[in-house]
Amino acid sequence: MELKNGSKIAIIGGGPAGTFSAIFLLDLAQQIDLKIEVEIFEPRDFTFTGPRGCNMCGGVISESLVQKLASHGIHLPDELLIDTIDAYTLHTDLSSVEIRAPKDEMRIACIFRGAGPKGAENQPPIPWISFDNHLLELALEKGATHIQEKVKGLKKVDGLPVLSWGGDKSETYDLVVGCLGLNSPALHMFEDLDFGYKPPKSTKAYVTELYFGDEEVARLLGHSMHVFILNIPGVKFIALTPKGPYATLIILGDDIDKELVNKVFHAPEMQKCLPVGWEIPVQTCHCQPHINIGAPKNPYTDRIVLVGDCSSSRLYKDGIGAAYRLAKAMAYTATTHGVSEKSFQRFFRPACRKLDWDNRLGHLIFFGDSLMRPISFFQEAIIEVIKEEQTQEQVPPRLSTSLWDTFTGSASYRNIVVRSMHPVVLFKLIWQALKKLFGFN
Ligand SMILES: Cc1cc2nc3c(=O)[nH]c(=O)nc-3n(C[C@H](O)[C@H](O)[C@H](O)COP(=O)(O)OP(=O)(O)OC[C@H]3O[C@@H](n4cnc5c(N)ncnc54)[C@H](O)[C@@H]3O)c2cc1C
Structure with a gap:
């Protein structure tokens, strides 16, 4: 079961997993002189500010990932990197300490997934550059096609996957790569196919973009990401990241509700990082996306494979880096070893297992932290x-x-x-x- 000249591949989802998959598939196919067609289904327009253009995330990527991407010809322009972080400030309930980046290449880059937060339309830097849009454009430059539609149906006819979208459109493919993330109800399409796929366990996180203005952000946060390990039951991790005139606040934990968000804002260590007398604006750009905290079951079968958050990821960090690794492993398998369940089992599964096993240790670390925190x-x-x-x-x-x-x-x-x-x-x-x-x- 191999890809041949003229094989058609559909990628459902144009987030990082989808665009990395397209880029690696097209690059590897070109290297072995294989002519394939890659279509990316992505309904979102990443050139919009606010929720309409955004894939909901903290937007920090390690410098080492930036360099790895560059080695594959995926360059991130300076205008995309809104801020660079060279230190972490760790806040506990009692005090705080700054941890500087161990080496220059271990700094962190900050990006926006869409074209800036809600309300940023008329604020500099204009235009805001979207990370996801930049990757999508790179995939299109390599030869992928963008279909701005939501996939509504997936079935198999004579062993080949068939997708349907729009009013009555449908098409048969040689390979379907599911890169839908975790926030899409369409994930059930893969569960309904009965090859044993179960999405990874997830929990809801909280992200909000706080506008303080450039000077206040520089004065209060500097080039440091502020991490809060506070004794607030239900909260695992809080991070406040400078991004130009904004600060991105992320709260990770279970069952985050309004009351818990209020507690975080009013914690004395958090107050030190907010402008004096600052109140949470009613209309602030915020969301509660799902975050991957477990391993999926059977993320592949013949001619179908899942990559990114709907497959294996990294616990509470580097989801974009994990999407990059799985996309690479998937593209290598599909172009070199074929698209059968057996090929994915042999050559794609090890990359998933490596992440899943490491996350088990991550859970242990966070469990140990929850015992020690009080x-x-x-x-x-x-x-x-x-x-x-x-x-x-x-x-x-x-x-x-x-x-x-x-x-x-x-x-x-x-x-x-x-x-x-x-x-x-x-x-x-x-x-x-x-x-x-x-x-x-
Ligand atoms: C609160 C929070 C903070 C995070 N912070 C970071 C961070 O700082 N750094 C980091 O590296 N990672 C971070 N992550 C993880 C990161 O966001 C994900 O790992 C990453 O977005 C996964 O990419 P993806 O392409 O798999 O999924 P997504 O980015 O979710 O993309 C999925 C795409 O599929 C599309 N789609 C969905 N359904 C359909 C359909 N039916 N048809 C067509 N298209 C469809 C969606 O429109 C979307 O564009 C964070 C996650 C959360 C929740």
């Missing part, structure tokens, strides 16, 4: 160890880099666990915790 002397011990690492050049920044990598996509959870379990780090943490507990210096 223990104030442990929080203080972490801050003290980081302060020592950040102020004394001869001290290797083991805990600092582990935390940096927990918040970015720069390393796997496995690598983070190995480094933070270093005997020196454990000894220092226990020593600092005992000092705080018994009050001696």
Whole structure:
């Protein structure tokens, strides 16, 4: 079951997973002189500001991903990178500490998925450049076609997938790549085909774009992403990221509601990062997207494969980087080994399993954090160890880099666990915790 000259491929969804899939499929096919047709179904217009043009995300990408993309000819222009982050400020209920980027290439780039937040239409920088639109344009330059429609139906006829959209349009394909993300009700089309696909477990997150203006953002946040590990039940992680005149606030946790968002805004450590007397605007650009927190079941069968958030991703970080990896593995499999279930099982599945296994460790880290978070002397011990690492050049920044990598996509959870379990780090943490507990210096 192989792709041949003239094979038709449909990609459902033009987010990062869809456009990376198109780019890699077309590049690899060209290398082996295979003539394929790639159609991307994407109803959204990413050139719009606000929810209409946006795929709902924090919009931070690691410098290492920016460089990997560049090595594949996927260059992100400077105007797309709204801000660059070279430090994290970790806030606990008791105090805060700044963690600088371990190396220059470990900085973070900030992007908007659509053409800026709601209300940004008339604000500089105009025009706002959309990350998703930039990738879509690159895929079109490589030869993909964009069909601005929502796919409504998927069935198999004589072993070939058939898609339907619009009023009465339908088409048969040699391969269908599902890149719908997690916020689409159309995911049921894949479940209904009875090849055993189950979408990954997900939970709702909260994202809002806060307009402070360039000067206030620079004064309050600098070039630092502010991460809050606060003892608010139900909240796993809060991040406030500078993006030009905006600050993007993300809250990850379970069952986030208005009351919980209010608690976050009124936490004393958060208040320090907001302009004095600032109130949450009623009409602020906000959303509650689903975030991937589990592994999918059977994300492929003959001639059908799922990539991106609706398949395997990375827990609480680097979803765009995970989409890039899976798209690459899928395109390599389809162009080199064929589009049968067996080929995907053998050559695509390992990339999914690698992410799924690492996420299990990620869950363990977050579980450990939830146990430790209410223990104030442990929080203080972490801050003290980081302060020592950040102020004394001869001290290797083991805990600092582990935390940096927990918040970015720069390393796997496995690598983070190995480094933070270093005997020196454990000894220092226990020593600092005992000092705080018994009050001696
Ligand atoms: C709160 C939050 C913060 C995040 N922050 C970050 C971050 O800072 N950095 C990072 O790397 N990742 C982040 N992520 C993860 C990241 O957003 C995702 O991993 C990434 O968007 C996955 O890309 P995707 O293409 O799989 O899905 P999406 O980006 O969701 O794209 C899916 C596309 O499919 C289209 N579609 C849906 N249904 C249909 C249909 N029936 N027909 C045609 N098209 C359809 C949609 O319009 C959409 O464009 C965050 C996620 C959340 C929820």
